[in-house]
Amino acid sequence: MFNSLRMSMGWVHTWMGLVLGFVLMICFFFGALSVFDREIDRWAIPDTRFEPQPMPSFDEVLKPVFEQLKPHPLDMAATAERVIGPLPDPATMKLESVYAYTTHRDPVLRIGGEFGIPNQPKDPADDHLHVHGWATVNPTTGETLSSDALKIGSEWFYPMHFNLHLTWKMLGYWIVGLAALVMLAALVTGVIIHRKLFSEFFTFRPWKHVLRSSLDLHNITGVVALPFHFFFAFTALVIFASNVYLPLSYTMLKSLHDQHEQLEAERTGLPHDKSGVAAQMASVDAMVAEAKRRWAERDMPGEVGYLFIDHLGDENSYVSIYRAGSDRVALVGEGIHFKASTGEVIREQPPRSVVSSINEFLTGLHLQHFEHWMLRWLYVFGGLMGSICIATGFVLFVEKRKAKHAKACSQGSRIVDALAVTTVTGMVMAALGMLVANRLLPVDLVGKGQWEQNIFWSIWALAFLHAAWRSSPVAKARHNPAWRDQSLLIGMLSLAAVVLNWITTGDHLIKTVFTDTYWAVAGVDLSLLATSLIAFYAAAKLRAPVVEQKKTDTALNRNKQVNAYD
Amino acid sequence: MTEAMWLIAAMMTALLSMGWLALSYESHWQQVFPKSASKPELKRLKAAGWAGLLVSAVCSLVADHPSMAVLVWVMLLALASMTIAMILSRRPTLLRMICPPFFVANA
Numbered sequence: 001m002f003n004s005l006r007m008s009m010g011w012v013h014t015w016m017g018l019v020l021g022f023v024l025m026i027c028f029f030f031g032a033l034s035v036f037d038r039e040i041d042r043w044a045i046p047d048t049r050f051e052p053q054p055m056p057s058f059d060e061v062l063k064p065v066f067e068q069l070k071p072h073p074l075d076m077a078a079t080a081e082r083v084i085g086p087l088p089d090p091a092t093m094k095l096e097s098v099y100a101y102t103t104h105r106d107p108v109l110r111i112g113g114e115f116g117i118p119n120q121p122k123d124p125a126d127d128h129l130h131v132h133g134w135a136t137v138n139p140t141t142g143e144t145l146s147s148d149a150l151k152i153g154s155e156w157f158y159p160m161h162f163n164l165h166l167t168w169k170m171l172g173y174w175i176v177g178l179a180a181l182v183m184l185a186a187l188v189t190g191v192i193i194h195r196k197l198f199s200e201f202f203t204f205r206p207w208k209h210v211l212r213s214s215l216d217l218h219n220i221t222g223v224v225a226l227p228f229h230f231f232f233a234f235t236a237l238v239i240f241a242s243n244v245y246l247p248l249s250y251t252m253l254k255s256l257h258d259q260h261e262q263l264e265a266e267r268t269g270l271p272h273d274k275s276g277v278a279a280q281m282a283s284v285d286a287m288v289a290e291a292k293r294r295w296a297e298r299d300m301p302g303e304v305g306y307l308f309i310d311h312l313g314d315e316n317s318y319v320s321i322y323r324a325g326s327d328r329v330a331l332v333g334e335g336i337h338f339k340a341s342t343g344e345v346i347r348e349q350p351p352r353s354v355v356s357s358i359n360e361f362l363t364g365l366h367l368q369h370f371e372h373w374m375l376r377w378l379y380v381f382g383g384l385m386g387s388i389c390i391a392t393g394f395v396l397f398v399e400k401r402k403a404k405h406a407k408a409c410s411q412g413s414r415i416v417d418a419l420a421v422t423t424v425t426g427m428v429m430a431a432l433g434m435l436v437a438n439r440l441l442p443v444d445l446v447g448k449g450q451w452e453q454n455i456f457w458s459i460w461a462l463a464f465l466h467a468a469w470r471s472s473p474v475a476k477a478r479h480n481p482a483w484r485d486q487s488l489l490i491g492m493l494s495l496a497a498v499v500l501n502w503i504t505t506g507d508h509l510i511k512t513v514f515t516d517t518y519w520a521v522a523g524v525d526l527s528l529l530a531t532s533l534i535a536f537y538a539a540a541k542l543r544a545p546v547v548e549q550k551k552t553d554t555a556l557n558r559n560k561q562v563n564a565y566d
Numbered sequence: 567m568t569e570a571m572w573l574i575a576a577m578m579t580a581l582l583s584m585g586w587l588a589l590s591y592e593s594h595w596q597q598v599f600p601k602s603a604s605k606p607e608l609k610r611l612k613a614a615g616w617a618g619l620l621v622s623a624v625c626s627l628v629a630d631h632p633s634m635a636v637l638v639w640v641m642l643l644a645l646a647s648m649t650i651a652m653i654l655s656r657r658p659t660l661l662r663m664i665c666p667p668f669f670v671a672n673a
Contacts, residue, residue, distance in 0.1 A: 202588040202647065204655040224647040227640050329633045361633055372634060374573055378641035385644065 006193050013189040016182045017393055018416065023164070023179040025390045025423045030161035031232070032383025033153070033431070035368065035376050036527075038105040039520040040153030044438045046505045048138070048145070049518060050107045055100060055304040056139035058284035062111065065142055066098050071115045071131040079131045083119035093117065093131060097310045104303075104326040104371045105520075108145060109137045125254065150449030152434060156456070162236070173244045176236070183233035190222055197223060211399045218392035221385040228382035229389075235366035238359070269346045270337055271316035279315040282343035291321040291336040294348065298334070305332040305369075309340060318346060326371040329364040387424075394420035398474065406477035417480050418464070418471040425486035426463025428531075432493035433459035435528075439500035484542035487535045494532035498525050572629035576622045576639065580646040583618025585664045586611045588650045597658040598665075611665075619643070 002008040033040065042049050056062060071090040080087050093115035100111045112134035121129055136145040150156060159165060166172030191197065201223060204216045222229065237245065249257035265272035288304055295302050305324025311317040317340035322332040335349040352360065364370070368379060394416065402413040437455040441448050463486060470482035501521070502508040509529075512522035588594045590612035595603045603611075626639040653660050 199591060199593070202584075202591070202594060202651040202654055204651045206655055220648065220651050224651070225644045228644060328631055329637070365637055370634065372630070372638070375634065375638050375641065378638065378645060381645055381648075382641060385648070 009189040009192040013186055013193055014397065017186045017390075018397055020179040020182040021390045021393055022419060022423045023175055024183055025387060026164060026427060027161045027176060027179060027236075028383050028386035028390065029427060030157045030431075032380050032387065034158040034161055035379045035383070036523065037151075037153030037158045038103070039523055040157060041151040042107070042518075042520040043501065043524040044152040044435070045145070045149045046507070047149075048108050049505075049507070049521060050140070052105055052107050053102070053109070053139045055102050055288070055307060056109065056142075058100075058288065058307065060285075061139060061142045062100055062137075063284075065111065065135070065137050065144065066095065066113060068144075069095065069098075069111070069113055069133045069135060071133045075132040079117070079129065082123070082126055083117065083121055083129060085119055087117060087119060087131065090115075090131070095133075095312050096130065097308070097312060099306065099308045101306050102139075103305065103324060103369045107138075109139045111135055111137055148446065148448045149443075150438075150452050152438060152452065155449075156434070156453065157431065162240075170244060173240055177240060177245050180233045180236040183229065187222070187226065187230055187233070191226075194219060194223070211396065214392045214395045214399065218389055218396055221389040221392065225382050225385040225389075228379075229386055231362075232366060232382070232386075235362045238362050239366060268337075270318055270320075271311065273316065274311045275315040277315040278313055279317065279341040281309075281313075281317065281319075281340045284309075284319055284340075287319050287336075287338040287343050288321055290338070290343075290345070291323075294336055295323055295334055300334065302326070302334075311340075315341060317341065325364065325369060329370060330360040331364050331367060331369050333360070391420070391424045394424070402474055403477040406475060409475075411475055414471045414474040417474045418467040418482070421467035421471070421480060421482045421486060422460070422464040425483060425490060426460055426467060428490050429463050429486060429493060430456050430460035432490060432497060432528075432531075435497045436493055436500060439497065439504050479542075484539050487539040487542060491532045491535035491539060494528040494535065498528050498532075501525060569629045572625050573638070576625035576629060577642055577646070579618050579622040579625060580639075580642040581649060582664055583615045583622060584643070584646040584650045585615075585653075585661055586618060587615030588654060589661060589665060590615060594654055594658075597654055598661045 002011060071093055076087060076090060095113045096116045098111065098113040100109055102109050112132060114130035114132055117129055117131055119129065121127065135147075136151075137143070138145065156165075162176055163170070163172035164175060166175065196203075200216070200219060202220075204213070204220055206213050206216075208216075242249070262272055284307075288307075291304070292301065300323070302323040303326070304321055305326075306320075306322040308320040308322075309317065310320075319338045319340050321336050321338070323334040325331050325333055333349070333352075336345060337347045337349075338344065339346050368376065398413045398417045398420065402417075405411070405413040434452050434456040437452050441451055445451065466485065467480070467482040470485065471480045474480050498509075507518070507521050509522060509525055512518045512525065589598060589603075590608045592603065592608065595608070622642065623635075623639050626635040626642070629635065630638060650661075
C-alpha cells in the first residue's frame with residue numbers, strides 16, 4: 001500500500017486516467033465538434049446550404065410529408081427480432097404518433113413517427129412495440145433528403161462522443177458512462193495530488209524539459225477549465241442515468257411506472273390510450289398560432305421547437321406544441337396541449353418545479369441548443385482544453401517511464417505511446433479523412449454514407465498500424481516520429497478538405513465570408529485552415545527532437561567506432 | 567448590439583482581472599518587471615483582480631439570462647486564465663500594459 005493519501009490518489013489518477021483516457025479523448029474531441037454538428041452537416045451536404053427555417057406549416061407542408069412516411073428498414077429489422085411472428089407489410093402499417101423537431105440552426109427539419117403493429121412481444125415486459133420511421137425534410141419544398149447523405153456532424157461525430165457507435169447491448173453508452181465516472185474521480189484525485197494549485201495556476205514553461213512542460217500544460221488545461229470538465233462529465237451521467245444506467249422505472253419499478261403513467265394522464269387530461277372512435281384533425285396551424293399567442297402573452301414570444309401528435313386519427317388524439325429554448329439553457333419548454341379533433345386547449349404546462357428546473361438546466365447546458373454563439377465557441381474551447389489535458393497526460397505517462405522501460409527492455413511505454421498517437425492524431429486524421437472522402441465520393445453513390453463510415457474506421461486503423469510501426473524508438477527511450485508524421489498528414493488533410501469543398505461546390509472562403517455570406521460553411525472551412533496551420537506548426541516543432549536525436553545517435557555511433565579502434 | 571457590448575466588457579474585464587491576479591504572484595511579477603514588488607502592491611493587485619472578476623460577472627448578468635450568464639462567465643474565466651498563462655509563457659512583458667504606474671509604484 002501507499003504511504004500517503006497523495007500517493008494513493010496519484011496511483012488512481014494515473015492508472016484510471018490512462019485506461020479510460022483513450023475513451024475520454026474521443027468523448028472530448030467529438031464532443032467539441034458536436035457543438036457545431038449542424039454546421040458540419042451543412043458542409044457535408046451542400047444541398048442543405050440555406051438559411052435556418054422555423055417550423056413550417058403543418059397543414060400545408062408537414063401533413064403531406066407524414067402521409068408519405070414509411071417505417072424505416074433498419075427499425076423494421078430491429079423490431080422483427082423483438083416480436084413473435086412476421087411483421088405486416090410496411091405499406092399497410094398505420095401511423096399512430098408523429099413528431100417534428102427543429103432548432104435555430106436547422107435549415108432542414110427532422111421528423112418521425114411510430115407505426116402500430118399487431119404482433120405480440122417475445123419478452124412480455126417489452127410492451128411498447130412500434131416500428132419507427134424517420135426522415136429529414138427540406139421545409140421550403142417539403143421534399144425528403146436522401147438517406148444515403150450521412151449527416152456527418154449530427155449522425156456521426158455527435159453520437160461518437162456518447163456511444164462510440166458501439167450500439168450492441170448499448171455497450172458504447174456503458175463504456176462512456178464508466179469513462180465519465182472515472183473523469184470525475186480523475187478530477188478529484190488530480191486536485192488532491194496537485195501540489196501548487198493556485199501558485200501555478202498561470203504557469204506554463206514550454207522552454208523546459210518535455211516532462212516539465214507537458215506537466216504544466218496538463219495542470220493548466222485541467223485546472224482552468226475544471227468547472228467545465230466537472231459539469232460535462234457529471235451531466236453526461238445525468239442525461240443517461242434514468243434510461244440507460246439506472247433504468248429502474250423500466251425494470252424493478254415497472255408496475256409503479258405504468259401506474260404513474262395512467263395517473264398522470266388522468267391528472268393532465270392528456271389521454272393515455274386511444275378511444276377507438278375515429279376522428280378528423282382540426283387545423284394544427286391554428287393551434288400553433290394559439291400557442292405562440294399564449295407565449296407572447298407570458299412575455300416570452302418564441303418559435304416552435306418541438307411538435308408531437310399522439311393517437312393519430314382517434315377521438316383521443318392530442319397535439320403538443322413546445323417552445324424552442326433558443327434564448328435559454330433548457331432545450332424546449334412551455335408546452336401547450338390541444339385536443340386534435342377540435343383544437344381546444346387541454347392543458348398549459350405550469351411553471352417547472354425546482355427539481356425539474358435543475359434537471360432541465362443540467363441537461364440543457366450539456367446539449368446546448370441555445371442561440372449564443374460566443375458560449376458555443378467557449379464550449380469548443382472547453383472541449384479542446386479537455387483533449388489537451390488528456391493528451392498531455394499520455395505524454396507524461398510515457399516520458400516518465402520510457403527510460404526505465406528501455407533499461408528493462410519492456411515494451412510498456414512503446415505500447416502506450418502508439419495508442420496515444422492513434423487516439424490523439426489518428427482520431428483527428430480519421431475525422432478529416434471522412435470529410436475529404438465526403439467531397440471526393442460522387443453525390444449519387446449508393447450507400448455514400450456507409451462508404452464514408454468505412455473510410456473513417458479504415459483511416460483510424462491505418463493510423464494505429466502506422467503508430468505501432470513507427471514507435472520502436474520509444475522502446476529505446478527516444479521520441480516517436482509517428483507524432484510528426486501524423487501531424488503533417490493532419491495539416492495536409494485539413495487543407496485538402498477546404499480546397500475540395502471549393503472545387504466541388506464553388507463555395508470558397510471569399511464567397512462564404514464576403515460576397516454570399518454563409519457562416520456555417522465558412523466557419524468549418526476557417527476551422528479546418530486553423531487546424532492545418534497548427535498541425536504544420538506542431539510538425540515543425542516536433543522535427544527538432546528528431547533532428548537532435550539523430551545528431552546524438554551519430555555522435556554515439558562515432559564514439560562507438562572510435563572505441564572499437566581503440 | 568447592447569448585449570454584444572456587455573459581453574465584450576465581460577471578456578475584457580475577465581482578461582484584465584486574471585492578468586492582475588497573475589501579477590499578484592511574485593514569480594509572475596518577476597517575469598514581467600525587473601524590480602521586485604512590495605507586499606502592499608501585490609495585495610492591491612490581488613484585490614483588484616477579484617473585484618474585476620465580480621465586475622465581469624455583473625457584465626455577463628446584464629448581457630444574458632442568469633442561467634446563461636453563469637455559464638458564459640465561468641467559461642470566460644477559463645479562457646482569460648489560459649490567455650494570461652500563454653502571454654506569460656511567450657511575451658510576459660506585454661502584461662506591463664495592464665499595470666500603469668499610478669496603480670503599482672514599481673511598474
